[in-house]
Amino acid sequence: MSIKVFIPRDTVSLAHNGEKVSQIIQAEASIRNIDINIIRNGSRGLCWLEPMIEIETSQGRIAYGPVEVSDIPALFDQGMLDGTEQHTLYLGKTEDIPYLKNQQRLTFSRAGIIDPVSLSDYQAHDGFKGLTRAIELISSTNSGQMIVDEVKLSGLRGRGGAAFPTGIKWQTVHDCSPTQKYIVCNADEGDSGTFADRLVMEADPFMLIEGMIIAGLAVGATRGYIYLRSEYPVAHTILNEAISGAYATNFLGNNIQGSKHTFHLEVRLGAEAYICGEETSLLESLEGKRGLVRFKPPLPAIEGLFGQPTVVNNVLSLAAIPYILACGGQAYADFGMGRSRGTLPFQLAGNLKYGGLVELAFGTTLRDIIEKFGGGSASKRPMRAIQVGGPLGAYLPESQWDTQLDYEAFSAIGAVLGHGGIVVFDDTVDMVEQARFSMEFCVAESCGKCTPCRIGSTRGVEVIDKITTSTDSTALNAYLELLDDLCETMIHGSLCAMGGMTPIPVQSALKYFPEDLPQIKGFLISPTQQQR
Amino acid sequence: MKNSSQHDSTWDVDLIEKTIKSLKDKPGALLPILHAIQSVCGYIPKDTISLIAKALNQTSAEIHGVISFYHYFRTSPSGNHSIQVCRGEACQARGSRALETYVKGKLKINYHEKTPDGEFDLTAVYCLGNCARGPSIRVGDDIIGSVDKNKFNQIINTLTTFVVELN
Numbered sequence: 001m002s003i004k005v006f007i008p009r010d011t012v013s014l015a016h017n018g019e020k021v022s023q024i025i026q027a028e029a030s031i032r033n034i035d036i037n038i039i040r041n042g043s044r045g046l047c048w049l050e051p052m053i054e055i056e057t058s059q060g061r062i063a064y065g066p067v068e069v070s071d072i073p074a075l076f077d078q079g080m081l082d083g084t085e086q087h088t089l090y091l092g093k094t095e096d097i098p099y100l101k102n103q104q105r106l107t108f109s110r111a112g113i114i115d116p117v118s119l120s121d122y123q124a125h126d127g128f129k130g131l132t133r134a135i136e137l138i139s140s141t142n143s144g145q146m147i148v149d150e151v152k153l154s155g156l157r158g159r160g161g162a163a164f165p166t167g168i169k170w171q172t173v174h175d176c177s178p179t180q181k182y183i184v185c186n187a188d189e190g191d192s193g194t195f196a197d198r199l200v201m202e203a204d205p206f207m208l209i210e211g212m213i214i215a216g217l218a219v220g221a222t223r224g225y226i227y228l229r230s231e232y233p234v235a236h237t238i239l240n241e242a243i244s245g246a247y248a249t250n251f252l253g254n255n256i257q258g259s260k261h262t263f264h265l266e267v268r269l270g271a272e273a274y275i276c277g278e279e280t281s282l283l284e285s286l287e288g289k290r291g292l293v294r295f296k297p298p299l300p301a302i303e304g305l306f307g308q309p310t311v312v313n314n315v316l317s318l319a320a321i322p323y324i325l326a327c328g329g330q331a332y333a334d335f336g337m338g339r340s341r342g343t344l345p346f347q348l349a350g351n352l353k354y355g356g357l358v359e360l361a362f363g364t365t366l367r368d369i370i371e372k373f374g375g376g377s378a379s380k381r382p383m384r385a386i387q388v389g390g391p392l393g394a395y396l397p398e399s400q401w402d403t404q405l406d407y408e409a410f411s412a413i414g415a416v417l418g419h420g421g422i423v424v425f426d427d428t429v430d431m432v433e434q435a436r437f438s439m440e441f442c443v444a445e446s447c448g449k450c451t452p453c454r455i456g457s458t459r460g461v462e463v464i465d466k467i468t469t470s471t472d473s474t475a476l477n478a479y480l481e482l483l484d485d486l487c488e489t490m491i492h493g494s495l496c497a498m499g500g501m502t503p504i505p506v507q508s509a510l511k512y513f514p515e516d517l518p519q520i521k522g523f524l525i526s527p528t529q530q531q532r
Numbered sequence: 533m534k535n536s537s538q539h540d541s542t543w544d545v546d547l548i549e550k551t552i553k554s555l556k557d558k559p560g561a562l563l564p565i566l567h568a569i570q571s572v573c574g575y576i577p578k579d580t581i582s583l584i585a586k587a588l589n590q591t592s593a594e595i596h597g598v599i600s601f602y603h604y605f606r607t608s609p610s611g612n613h614s615i616q617v618c619r620g621e622a623c624q625a626r627g628s629r630a631l632e633t634y635v636k637g638k639l640k641i642n643y644h645e646k647t648p649d650g651e652f653d654l655t656a657v658y659c660l661g662n663c664a665r666g667p668s669i670r671v672g673d674d675i676i677g678s679v680d681k682n683k684f685n686q687i688i689n690t691l692t693t694f695v696v697e698l699n
């Protein structure tokens with residue numbers, strides 16, 4: 001019997017020589033005449049351990065990591081294939097690793113366990129149970145309403161950033177009279193510091209496909225698109241493999257699994273434009289145009305892709321659907337706090353020792369998650385600022401780290417949870433530089449449709465440069481006030497959150513870290529600065 | 533910028549026409565067409581634009597407008613190796629600002645430039661999904677993590693040696 005060896009093929013593993021590691025392990029086994037069967041699984045999301053190799057033993061899967069090519073001979077010599085603990089990279093039984101054990105994985109329950117493109121693996125781990133139930137619900141009533149109701153019951157809110165209730169969005173599309181409708185998956189994952197969508201697509205793509213088919217059944221849509229950022233070449237390959245597998249086994253196409261339902265699915269690549277993550281810009285892009293943001297109304301749910309009723313949902317929203325259908329909306333709603341139901345896959349990134357994916361029910365505090373999982377800063381220096389929710393999210397000083405991870409709790413402190421990205425900075429960070437970067441990013445990524453965003457951000461960079469080079473306190477105060485005015489104009493005069501939220505990181509950086517402003521004798525933080 | 537003003541004979545008209553033909557009837561065909569051309573040629577040659585416009589019943593100006601909107605599409609030939617440095621915040625928190633400065637110095641070029649020997653071109657990118665293990669760079673379709681100065685030098689050396697061997 002050959003020994004099963006799992007070597008992830010996800011981006012983080014490959015970015016750390018995972019392909020080479022896999023080849024060398026195969027070669028080493030051949031030289032030693034050992035029969036092994038390498039399975040290229042997805043990642044468990046313990047990013048700092050990649051490539052993390054697992055061996056299937058009679059006691060379960062045993063992990064080693066992070067494995068480098070140079071470790072391989074010693075790993076073989078020291079009994080890796082028997083799962084012994086001799087080698088220093090030995091991590092024990094994978095499922096007992098505290099980082100994994102202390103999570104509440106609903107969406108990521110299969111990640112890293114299965115071969116992402118093996119349909120039989122997927123089905124052996126509860127795959128397509130949600131779809132089966134959805135088909136039952138729709139056949140018994142001849143309507144998708146019961147599926148929509150299940151999603152409403154779950155309390156699921158969109159995971160792309162805006163946290164709009166998914167069930168209500170689906171209801172709107174469901175209620176549009178029968179016509180060509182679309183399901184569009186927003187896989188643009190533009191927020192730096194986030195990678196949960198990528199992990200879904202690279203570790204468990206059938207779950208996303210299943211979620212999209214269910215969405216199609218619920219609202220009466222027969223065609224779907226996954227709009228994937230071009231920065232994710234690995235996800236692109238894996239998604240396409242999974243989609244052709246699903247077509248070959250009739251989970252996609254006409255008369256899915258002998259039912260009367262049809263669903264076609266295709267991946268479309270973006271082209272490095274952050275704004276194309278905004279849903280209407282995304283739709284323009286899918287239609288083959290410049291990604292200019294559309295005025296709303298009409299809502300995409302009513303007039304979306306090619307003018308037709310369209311569900312636009314984030315990868316994580318759609319990936320939560322199979323569980324909700326299989327186990328019931330209530331089972332999902334039993335997790336979480338307040339109006340934030342279920343779990344959110346948080347992404348620990350930046351200057352942390354143990355960066356990775358942590359799926360937890362809403363409600364733990366930021367400090368808790370950082371302390372329990374993060375392992376301190378990677379640089380071993382004190383942590384100073386945490387940016388939550390992507391490039392449009394606030395920089396939080398330590399005094400705010402006890403905030404609960406919950407949509408409402410975050411908005412109460414002027415911050416956002418967004419897509420769940422948590423980026424940690426140590427004390428070498430210059431917060432004025434970070435503020436400048438936020439404006440610069442807006443310059444680079446604005447779609448250009450409205451002036452406050454397009455011109456405001458350019459002025460913002462200039463004013464911040466003047467702030468940094470100010471030599472007297474009067475000038476400094478004047479520039480700070482000017483920046484405040486500019487931010488207000490952007491907040492109130494922008495069509496979308498690109499211009500409307502760029503001031504959040506800018507203002508939070510300056511408000512909570514004023515010590516990074518030029519230390520000019522006689523300079524007091526201006527009254528407006530203090531009030532904010 | 534000698535290359536971009538020369539008349540291009542580096543691409544195969546028949547192949548491009550075939551590519552356009554195979555994609556033009558897809559709904560919203562323009563981005564798939566541009567991606568296909570760029571993956572064949574490494575960029576969107578100027579003279580392909582009128583071919584695309586004709587196939588899609590649009591004006592060349594419209595096609596141009598779309599190309600220029602997206603950072604990914606380029607209208608002049610890339611280097612033998614396209615290097616992208618991640619400027620996202622998570623990479624910044626792990627030292628990408630210093631790496632960025634180093635890379636520009638090492639290659640002696642800025643973003644959107646190409647080395648004189650045509651070996652490398654350099655662009656910025658905002659997140660490659662390797663945010664827990666940055667700084668990250670992308671070379672062609674390979675994403676590489678935990679890049680510091682030494683690792684960057686190694687990468688460059690391997691890439692240049694490889695090309696010399698081929699010649």
Ligand SMILES: Cc1cc2nc3c(=O)[nH]c(=O)nc-3n(C[C@H](O)[C@H](O)[C@H](O)COP(=O)(O)O)c2cc1C
Nearest residue numbers: 158159160186188189190277278279313314317497
């Ligand atoms: C500037 C900007 C960028 C956005 N980027 C993304 C993105 O990368 N991925 C995403 O899912 N949603 C993104 N959104 C949110 C989408 O507009 C939209 O709310 C979301 O796709 C809806 O799906 P959901 O309800 O499942 O979250 C962005 C919004 C804005 C304003």
Ligand code: SF4
Nearest residue numbers: 447449450453496499
């Ligand atoms: S705020 Fe910026 S990105 Fe949004 S529509 Fe206006 S110009 Fe475009």
Ligand code: FES
Nearest residue numbers: 620623660662663
């Ligand atoms: S921020 Fe650099 S890879 Fe995500």
